[in-house]
Amino acid sequence: MAVIIVLSLMAATGLSGYYLGRRSSSRSRSWRQRTRRPVLARQAVGLLALVAVSQLQRSAQRRVAPRRR
Structure with a gap:
């Protein structure tokens, strides 16, 4: 049960970081930055x-x- 909670929190944190990072920059990126x-x-x-x-x-x-006892 704890594993599921930890995995879901890590996924939520990763997705929120992804969206915040994506919206912070408005200029176009090079192919290296996009990949x-x-x-x-x-x-x-x-x-x-x-x-x-x-x-x-x-x-x-x-x-x-x-x-073992």
Whole structure:
């Protein structure tokens, strides 16, 4: 449950930052500046996917592993 909340907050923060950054500049950008944001967005999505998979693996290991007393 906490993973879903963290992921949704990260997505909301990323989207709000994207829209604020997009509206702050009115001049046209070069092709390098235009391609930078999508590349960063893809990397951020990949990072979020890795974090989610890591959390799922940890929770699965906790459920499967026998508890020691």
